[in-house]
Amino acid sequence: MKFGYFDDLNREYVITQPDTPLPWINYLGCEAYFGIISNTAGGYSFYRDARLRRLTRYRYNNVPLDCGGRYIYLRDDESKQFWSPSWQPTRTEVKDYSCRHGMGYSVIGSVSNGIAAHTRYFVPMGENLEIWQLTVTNHRAAKASISAFANIEFCLWDAQDDGTNFQRNFNTGEVEVEDGVIYHKTEYRERRNHFAYFACSRPTAGFDTQRESFLGRNRGWDKPAAVEAGQLTNSIAHGWSPIGAHQVKLELEPGETQQIVFVLGYHENSVDQKFDPAGSQIINKSTVKPVIAKYLDAVEADAAFERLRLYWESLLGIFQVNTPDIHTNRMVNIWNAYQCMATFNMSRSASFFESGIGRGLGFRDSNQDLLGFVHMVPTRARERILDLASTQLPTGGAYHQYQPLTKRGNNDIGGGFNDDPHWLIVGVSAYLKETGDWSILDEPVPYDNEPGSEKPLYDHLQRSFAYTLSRLGPHGLPLIGRADWNDCLNLNCFSDTPGQSFQTTTNKEGNVAESVFIAGLFVLSGQEIAAIAKHRGLESEATGYLAEVAKMEEAVNQYGWDGEWFLRAYDDFGAKIGSKECDEGKIFIESNGFCTLAGIGLEDGKAAKALAAVGTHLATKHGIVLQQPAYSKYYLNLGEISSYPPGYKENAGIFCHVNPWVMIGETRLGHGDQAHDYYSRINPSAREEIGDLHRCEPYVYAQMIAGKDAPTFGEAKNSWLTGTAAWNYYAIVQWILGIRTALDGLQIAPVIPKNWPGFTATRTFRGVVYKIAIERRGEGSHIALTVDGAPIEGNVVLPPTDGRKLVTVKGILS
Ligand code: GLC
Ligand code: GLC
Secondary structure (H helix, E strand, O other): OOOEEEEOOOOEEEEOOOOOOOOOEEEEOOOOEEEEEEOOOEEEEEEOOOOOOEEEOOEOOOOOOOEOEOEEEEEEOOOOOEEOOOOOOOOOOOEEEEEEEEOOEEEEEEEEOOEEEEEEEEOOOOOOEEEEEEEEEEOOOOOEEEEEEEEEEEEEEOHHHHOOOHHHHHHHOEEEEEOOEEEEOOOOOOOOOEEEEEEEOOOOOEEEEEHHHHHOOOOOOOOOHHHHHOOOOOEOOEOOOEEEEEEEEEEEOOOOEEEEEEEEEEEEOOHHHOEOOOOOOOEOOOOOHHHHHHHHOHHHHHHHHHHHHHHHHHHHHOEEEEOOOHHHHHHHHHHHHHHHHHHHHHOOOEOOOOEOOOOOEEHHHHHHHHHHHOOOOHHHHHHHHHHHHHOEOOOOOEEOEEOOOOOOEOOOOOEOEOOHHHHHHHHHHHHHHHHOOHHHHHOEEOOOOOOOOOEEHHHHHHHHHHHHHOOEOOOOOEEOEOOOOOOOOOOOOOOOOOOOOOOOOOOOOOOOOEEHHHHHHHHHHHHHHHHHHHHOOOHHHHHHHHHHHHHHHHHHHHHOEOOOOEOOEEOOOOOEEOOOOOOOOOEEHHHHHHHHHOOOOOOOOHHHHHHHHHHHHOEEOOEEOOEEOOOOOOOOOOHHHHHOOOOOOOOOOEEOOOHHHHHHHHHHOOOHHHHHHHHHHHOOHHHHHHHHHHOOOOOOOEEEEOOOOOOOOOOEEEEOOOOHHHHHHHHHHHHHOOEEEOOOOEEEOOOOOOOOOEEEEEEEEOOEEEEEEEEEOOOOOOEEEEEOOEEOOOOEEOOOOOOOOEEEEEEEEO
16 A cells, blocks of 8 residues: 655655654755654754754654644634644644655645645755745635644753753743744853744734643643634743744635745854843844845745755766666665765664664764765765764774764763774775775874874774774684674673663673674775775785785684574674574574675685575565574573564564675675565565555665564564665665776676666766666676777776766676
């Protein structure tokens, strides 16, 4: 069952019924000011940091599920009936409901009793504000008198504190109302030099800033007393719960359309110019007023929307493909790239499943996110790399997370996830391949943000690699530390106390438990740093890396191979994990996916065997599960992985993040059909028809789909913020379509399904547009390339040396 449809031409997903299985969300903003918005206008906004600068309040895990938002009420002032064009929060029945989620905007509306209304929400480029354009049309035969109400609830900035510290917070709330603009200035009197505002383009018939005055006692957002009465009360909040509500009266002739613009924004004043007059406690509004005035103008708002549209057109235009598969096209050309922007911006902080409070930017996560993002805005990728590397510890290890606002490593979560440092090499390598900007390696970057400790970024990569060499276990495999990619495989934890964190509790020395996954990652990152060293003319250093890589491969072959697949790990007792000898958890996806992706066992048949075993034991119609059999009980020596009920999350769920590793492994074996089949099983667009089972948005990936052991097999959870976005993008674009960035140029090596006659693509790479056409003439993956009509050797297209900006590439597959 579907709940809407793709409008590919407009790059929108159109939701046609409001009661989707879960709130289906979109993101507003892609620079510094952000919001999440559901298909019924739920959600919240924040400036840079979803925890420390939250503008509006949202109630996670409330009932109804999606509570708090950018709400509009319309009231027929004759019949006194009122409703919400976005369905929530009144949930009055409406006609022709639709929500168009597009690139950085959403348009939500419906028709009720002959009154059509829709609101377009978006954040203009370069501004710290959001625009709501409410358009109301009277389709009745008679004149209509309508009151429009717009409402938000302010959050007291620190979302954690806002939800816990009521004894203080019920006293601190303060607002100002001036010229019809509501200013939220809680704590502005003391150490904050920022405030929020909510403005309206029309003269208002009233406002409210105190929640209780607006809602009335014992009422919810579905039935605000002031809306019911048709008159806001001009309340001023003193403590309790500041809100922003405006009322505008519309007189609409038959067929007439009117528009109201609302602007919600964040503004900072310099510390010495906070107040006007100086010495008073009144906000100095001189710098914000022009911004407000500008965007309340509908012409300016439309122009800002057009700039946003063009921005996305140019970002997405960097890579466009036309294949025989509509789901591939749609995800690659539109939604998967778009999701990569969201994961780059948010890491894992703010979504319907991530509260914006708990998690900063992950070291591992953010480095991986670069794989799907770096081609869009390389300058921002560069900045992110330098931020990440600045939190690296002198040992080469890493804080697992850092806070975006302070850019400091997060001590609560600490470090010791022994895979972390290698992702920096992977991220930097992706950046170099995309941009050819070698200067980044010479950037001075501190360790642990300590002034004076700066070393060139390249030094950070060297330490990342060396980190593992001084942390090898009894079999010469990398020690796992707190965990590796699988945060929940906690082999040194041994926690038997409820509530203890699996990620930070350590009861073992950690000198025994080893990870075959990290071994695979080490082999990959070793190849990458060797190539980088070589390019820098450091031949013997490069040879040294490759020697370590060879040693590691040897250790994997000797101690990491179970006969038919790669082992997962050794536990603290030196016992195997992910072996046929185990009762449960006999085979895992991570080591098999990553070792083959890294090229281990391609020659001696191990890779082919391992992936065949993955196909037999782990692949399901809804994707590939993490391991089998699922753990049926809690294992003290394994940790959180066995804490989840079978089939969910890390305990044999379909973790969509790692499925692409197997896809890439399959392409390395030349198995285009298999790779694309796995790709399609978790492709959200291809799952649109089973929306009532899948339940999450059909336009973005979810972290997890319940595995075959779960009672809800096939049900997705945790959409949007997941490494799944970058890895799937990377797998389909760079390995299946095979348009791959390389240090010296653009490599073209498609491994596509046999029944595809070919495909065409456009790629802007280092300032040059490549028009690529691939034609299949045989069943294999051998490619013969001509560049601007001339055949070339090999499969790497070197950048033109004569200043050409357009290059035509033809590839014949046989
Ligand atoms: C989550 C984490 C990621 C981790 C994965 C597996 O997606 O964000 O860092 O690798 O879970 O545990
Ligand atoms: C939980 C999640 C896992 C995540 C970890 C760290 O264990 O299941 O996906 O990586 O928390 O926050």
